[in-house]
Amino acid sequence: MSVVVNRCARCGRSLGTFRETTRVQHCPTCETWLLVHHHLTLLPDPGGLEWGRLSEWEQAFLTSVRQQFAQRGTLTEKQQEKLESIYERHI
Numbered sequence: 001m002s003v004v005v006n007r008c009a010r011c012g013r014s015l016g017t018f019r020e021t022t023r024v025q026h027c028p029t030c031e032t033w034l035l036v037h038h039h040l041t042l043l044p045d046p047g048g049l050e051w052g053r054l055s056e057w058e059q060a061f062l063t064s065v066r067q068q069f070a071q072r073g074t075l076t077e078k079q080q081e082k083l084e085s086i087y088e089r090h091i
């Protein structure tokens with residue numbers, strides 16, 4: 001019986017040992033990062049045709065969280081929730 005240490009596919013952090021690996025796995029930090037990255041990628045960009053569908057508040061919010069995410073790679077829980085609700089409304 002072989003024991004395999006599963007590692008996060010993005011940062012390499014150990015996720016514990018399992019008898020077998022069946023799928024790509026990520027640690028909680030990277031799961032969150034990938035989700036936020038996914039939302040930010042699919043939401044409209046300034047200058048794009050879809051940008052005008054966002055409210056002024058949403059445009060300002062998106063611009064600022066994109067900047068923060070690019071610099072720090074994290075958002076607060078509240079920002080993530082807001083981002084998710086904008087995503088669900090527009091995508």
Ligand SMILES: [Zn+2]
Pocket residue numbers: 008009010011012013026027028029030031
């Ligand atoms: Zn990771």
